[in-house]
Amino acid sequence: MNIVVQKFGGTSVRNLECQRQVMQKVLRSHREGNKVIVVLSAMSGETNRLLALADEWSDTPDAAEVDSMVSTGEQVSCALFAMLLKKQGIHCRSVLGFQAPIRTDSAFGKARITDINTRHLLEMLEEYDILVMAGFQGADENNRITTLGRGGSDTSAVALAAAVDADVCEIYTDVPGVFTTDPNMCDDARKIERIAYDEMLEMASMGAKVLQIRSVEFAKKYNVTVHVRSTFSDELGTIVTQEDETMESVLVSGIAYDKDQSQITLVHVQDKPGVSAQIFSPLAEKKILVDMIVQNPSKDGKTDMTFTVPRADVEQTIKTLEALQYEIGFEKLTSNLNVSKISIIGVGMRNHSGVASLAFQALADENINILMISTSEIKVTCLIDDKYTELAVRTLHKAFHLEEAETIDQS
Amino acid sequence: MNIVVQKFGGTSVRNLECQRQVMQKVLRSHREGNKVIVVLSAMSGETNRLLALADEWSDTPDAAEVDSMVSTGEQVSCALFAMLLKKQGIHCRSVLGFQAPIRTDSAFGKARITDINTRHLLEMLEEYDILVMAGFQGADENNRITTLGRGGSDTSAVALAAAVDADVCEIYTDVPGVFTTDPNMCDDARKIERIAYDEMLEMASMGAKVLQIRSVEFAKKYNVTVHVRSTFSDELGTIVTQEDETMESVLVSGIAYDKDQSQITLVHVQDKPGVSAQIFSPLAEKKILVDMIVQNPSKDGKTDMTFTVPRADVEQTIKTLEALQYEIGFEKLTSNLNVSKISIIGVGMRNHSGVASLAFQALADENINILMISTSEIKVTCLIDDKYTELAVRTLHKAFHLEEAETIDQS
Numbered sequence: 028m029n030i031v032v033q034k035f036g037g038t039s040v041r042n043l044e045c046q047r048q049v050m051q052k053v054l055r056s057h058r059e060g061n062k063v064i065v066v067l068s069a070m071s072g073e074t075n076r077l078l079a080l081a082d083e084w085s086d087t088p089d090a091a092e093v094d095s096m097v098s099t100g101e102q103v104s105c106a107l108f109a110m111l112l113k114k115q116g117i118h119c120r121s122v123l124g125f126q127a128p129i130r131t132d133s134a135f136g137k138a139r140i141t142d143i144n145t146r147h148l149l150e151m152l153e154e155y156d157i158l159v160m161a162g163f164q165g166a167d168e169n170n171r172i173t174t175l176g177r178g179g180s181d182t183s184a185v186a187l188a189a190a191v192d193a194d195v196c197e198i199y200t201d202v203p204g205v206f207t208t209d210p211n212m213c214d215d216a217r218k219i220e221r222i223a224y225d226e227m228l229e230m231a232s233m234g235a236k237v238l239q240i241r242s243v244e245f246a247k248k249y250n251v252t253v254h255v256r257s258t259f260s261d262e263l264g265t266i267v268t269q270e271d272e273t274m275e276s277v278l279v280s281g282i283a284y285d286k287d288q289s290q291i292t293l294v295h296v297q298d299k300p301g302v303s304a305q306i307f308s309p310l311a312e313k314k315i316l317v318d319m320i321v322q323n324p325s326k327d328g329k330t331d332m333t334f335t336v337p338r339a340d341v342e343q344t345i346k347t348l349e350a351l352q353y354e355i356g357f358e359k360l361t362s363n364l365n366v367s368k369i370s371i372i373g374v375g376m377r378n379h380s381g382v383a384s385l386a387f388q389a390l391a392d393e394n395i396n397i398l399m400i401s402t403s404e405i406k407v408t409c410l411i412d413d414k415y416t417e418l419a420v421r422t423l424h425k426a427f428h429l430e431e432a433e434t435i436d437q438s
Numbered sequence: 439m440n441i442v443v444q445k446f447g448g449t450s451v452r453n454l455e456c457q458r459q460v461m462q463k464v465l466r467s468h469r470e471g472n473k474v475i476v477v478l479s480a481m482s483g484e485t486n487r488l489l490a491l492a493d494e495w496s497d498t499p500d501a502a503e504v505d506s507m508v509s510t511g512e513q514v515s516c517a518l519f520a521m522l523l524k525k526q527g528i529h530c531r532s533v534l535g536f537q538a539p540i541r542t543d544s545a546f547g548k549a550r551i552t553d554i555n556t557r558h559l560l561e562m563l564e565e566y567d568i569l570v571m572a573g574f575q576g577a578d579e580n581n582r583i584t585t586l587g588r589g590g591s592d593t594s595a596v597a598l599a600a601a602v603d604a605d606v607c608e609i610y611t612d613v614p615g616v617f618t619t620d621p622n623m624c625d626d627a628r629k630i631e632r633i634a635y636d637e638m639l640e641m642a643s644m645g646a647k648v649l650q651i652r653s654v655e656f657a658k659k660y661n662v663t664v665h666v667r668s669t670f671s672d673e674l675g676t677i678v679t680q681e682d683e684t685m686e687s688v689l690v691s692g693i694a695y696d697k698d699q700s701q702i703t704l705v706h707v708q709d710k711p712g713v714s715a716q717i718f719s720p721l722a723e724k725k726i727l728v729d730m731i732v733q734n735p736s737k738d739g740k741t742d743m744t745f746t747v748p749r750a751d752v753e754q755t756i757k758t759l760e761a762l763q764y765e766i767g768f769e770k771l772t773s774n775l776n777v778s779k780i781s782i783i784g785v786g787m788r789n790h791s792g793v794a795s796l797a798f799q800a801l802a803d804e805n806i807n808i809l810m811i812s813t814s815e816i817k818v819t820c821l822i823d824d825k826y827t828e829l830a831v832r833t834l835h836k837a838f839h840l841e842e843a844e845t846i847d848q849s
Binding site: 043046077080081083084085086087088089091092093095096098099102103105106107109110111113114120121123125126170171172 | 454457488491492494495496497498499500502503504506507509510513514516517518520521522524525531532534536537581582583
């Protein structure tokens with residue numbers, strides 16, 4: 028049995044006309060001899076409408092009840108789409124989270140999938156040609172409805188593909204695929220044909236918002252081939268898959284950026300054991316996501332501690348730390364809101380040296396000062412003045428020849 | 439454990455303000471020491487909105503998918519109401535059909551309840567003080583969502599009350615209870631304090647649309663005491679319960695009427711075995727509900743056959759039968775659209791003679807001609823010219839002294 032999973036977002040199912048377009052893609056895959064699992068989101072706007080109702084009813088709406096309510100969005104879009112297919116004579120049915128079942132933990136609003144009943148899914152695929160499955164939702168062990176958090180439908184699709192060992196998990200979206208960088212910022216941006224899970228994880232977390240990060244983690248864990256492609260055309264998109272030699276032959280896959288960062292520096296921190304915990308634990312408790320952290324070499328028992336936080340959290344970060352000034356023991360706190368984070372990503376870095384220095388040189392040639400640097404195995408990240416964001420992206424894109432087609436080793 | 443079931447319709451839960459009013463009733467019952475099962479309908483208008491969507495998507499929408507979609511109406515109203523209760527510190531949760539579970543057959547759109555998991559319900563009642571349960575819906579043995587048909591929430595409430603052996607099943611509605619006749623037609627109409635299941639069945643089917651007929655059948659079968667009362671006041675309504683001596687001491691409980699009837703007569707039908715089946719089977723196949731049937735004594739091997747059908751079905755009835763004129767063998771077909779059905783209902787009739795003749799005399803005194811008569815153990819029905827409907831209702835109401843308080847045997 029050849030199985031294909033196809034996931035469509037809220038914009039793609041928002042009305043009858045859009046659903047008819049989606050149907051053409053589903054029917055084509057069906058005609059090609061595949062059993063198809065269609066994973067749908069709620070019609071766009073519906074989830075927000077329901078959440079607004081919850082907010083009207085209570086300033087602290089119960090998370091379990093919110094999930095039960097919000098899950099109706101997919102319930103409606105799936106039923107409608109199944110009606111459409113049935114009208115074409117297709118043997119199909121809608122399948123809700125609790126019906127599959129897609130078992131999750133009980134973290135309402137941000138549940139994690141713990142188990143999918145593969146046997147039941149395969150039985151249904153024997154009986155039906157197409158299953159129209161609700162994304163974003165599951166049921167906990169007490170059979171209460173849970174949701175996986177915003178963008179959870181991507182994760183549903185990948186998890187279902189893993190459970191039934193699908194040939195591919197196609198994620199349909201409003202862009203043609205994953206690009207070497209933001210096409211709005213750089214005319215030379217090019218669609219990537221194949222990208223490794225790890226690269227995609229770095230791209231996604233850096234703001235290339237094509238796929239939900241968790242779905243990529245899931246795909247990596249279960250080795251699901253994901254095909255990100257456009258709802259509005261038939262051209263091939265980007266294949267997200269296991270790292271292979273082809274990818275390694277490419278030095279850098281893409282340039283990501285994130286303008287939503289701010290830099291905080293604690294000047295002349297007492298350099299004593301446990302001081303990092305003293306600084307970052309209170310921030311973690313407030314759910315402030317600290318990203319880059321740099322500690323300068325200590326001098327006279329004092330050090331400077333610099334890090335970045337999302338711009339929305341700057342105020343609270345400053346308030347929290349200034350309240351602890353005496354306890355932590357720092358001289359003063361400075362902040363810089365006008366910063367931007369640029370990352371160069373590529374699994375090829377693992378086996379090639381000189382990527383970082385090439386990047387630094389390229390930025391230096393344009394007189395772009397680097398405020399902070401942080402590196403990982405497959406990523407080099409620089410913090411720069413945000414007015415240079417576009418210039419930096421374009422410069423690095425050119426420096427690594429990303430406008431050229433990928434080097435495909437066809438030997 | 440004292441358990442009370444309280445059912446509220448779509449109008450009662452249509453917005454936040456209404457739900458707050460409903461909450462006061464629920465909280466009062468809770469404060470009185472009861473565990474409460476609240477059964478809710480969808481917010482008014484929601485079911486129709488969803489059905490309209492289904493109609494837009496398909497001219498023959500799949501019934502199973504319609505049920506899955508329409509059931510979201512109760513899912514939303516229950517989640518919202520549970521949020522409201524939670525905000526008051528009440529330990530409660532929403533419970534959907536598949537979660538109870540309320541098991542039904544697979545007749546989507548008009549499913550019948552086959553089983554309710556009493557043990558699970560009682561366990562939940564041990565844990566929670568209030569359960570907010572979705573009316574109208576269940577799940578079949580494949581765990582697909584079903585609905586019980588319009589007004590099915592009444593049936594859900596009664597079935598749940600039966601399952602947990604509740605003290606009472608309170609059905610909240612927009613009228614104060616069941617009346618001796620339509621108050622809009624007769625100023626003397628009086629609220630009935632207690633009414634027997636059988637009387638209620640006759641009242642309901644005759645157009646006193648307070649309770650769904652099936653819910654009354656269910657209540658009778660499982661001996662559930664139903665209290666029909668107003669959402670908008672605190673006064674007691676009408677208790678629908680087992681027939682007892684008090685009720686039998688009352689000759690007549692109420693006068694019902696139905697203006698939606700038409701009379702059809704087949705003149706000079708060949709009086710041969712099987713002719714009734716020849717006439718009524720084709721109508722049954724077309725789902726035409728034939729009500730009163732009278733066959734005149736045969737004369738010269740010919741008889742006249744008179745019956746009533748809903749006014750909306752007259753045209754199809756005539757077309758169907760005229761097409762079979764030769765086969766059935768009748769001389770001509772006459773119809774009368776201007777008729778009305780008046781019924782006198784009371785379990786007291788079982789032990790008292792003279793009810794029918796008293797009724798006929800009262801109508802005769804007002805020169806109201808009786809076109810057809812049909813009687814059962816607890817009901818006398820007369821077909822009359824519809825222009826006399828109001829007069830007949832008022833006359834009979836007075837003739838049986840229904841404006842007076844019930845004779846309660848307090849010995």
